[in-house]
Amino acid sequence: MIDLEVLRRVSQTLAERKAADPDQSYVSSLYQKGTEAILKKVAEESAEVIMAAKDGDRLHLVWEVTDLWFHTMVLLAHFGLSVEDIAAEFRRREGVSGIDEKRARLATAAEAESVVIAKGGKA
Numbered sequence: 001m002i003d004l005e006v007l008r009r010v011s012q013t014l015a016e017r018k019a020a021d022p023d024q025s026y027v028s029s030l031y032q033k034g035t036e037a038i039l040k041k042v043a044e045e046s047a048e049v050i051m052a053a054k055d056g057d058r059l060h061l062v063w064e065v066t067d068l069w070f071h072t073m074v075l076l077a078h079f080g081l082s083v084e085d086i087a088a089e090f091r092r093r094e095g096v097s098g099i100d101e102k103r104a105r106l107a108t109a110a111e112a113e114s115v116v117i118a119k120g121g122k123a
């Protein structure tokens with residue numbers, strides 16, 4: 001089994017950095033700069049993931065995906081969330097095929113639309 005305990009430990013550190021000095025902590029400095037600055041890092045790291053993958057550079061891909069995961073974890077922590085919330089969502093989706101999920105979603109949307117049409121276009 002893959003040991004993902006490190007993600008929980010890093011999450012814990014990210015939560016603790018809320019009270020840290022921005023001059024001593026990169027994470028704290030990002031919190032202080034705010035959502036826009038964190039999103040900018042997420043966008044930058046996403047672009048770097050794409051470039052590494054396009055180059056077929058497996059080592060850089062690992063580094064860049066790690067940077068991306070890290071900065072999305074900072075983003076989650078900024079909103080009071082953590083990898084525990086993401087794990088819970090993965091557990092909720094576990095075993096549900098993406099194809100079946102999309103089919104069910106489209107059927108629900110079509111059903112809602114037919115109800116609106118039956119009511120004469122009023123929701």
Ligand SMILES: N=c1c2ncn([C@@H]3O[C@H](COP(=O)(O)OP(=O)(O)OP(=O)(O)O)[C@@H](O)[C@H]3O)c2ncn1[C@@H]1O[C@H](COP(=O)(O)O)[C@@H](O)[C@H]1O
Nearest residue numbers: 010013014017020024025026027028029041044066067070
């Ligand atoms: N996993 C990481 C981690 N990954 C990447 N980084 C930092 O993310 C920053 C941004 O990466 P870039 O490649 O964009 O580098 P850069 O050009 O220097 O960054 P900018 O000046 O553009 O912000 C770098 O300074 C990296 O060191 C990380 N910084 C911290 N962590 C974890 O977060 C914990 C808390 O960190 P501090 O808050 O700094 O103590 C650490 O103990 C680690 O566990």
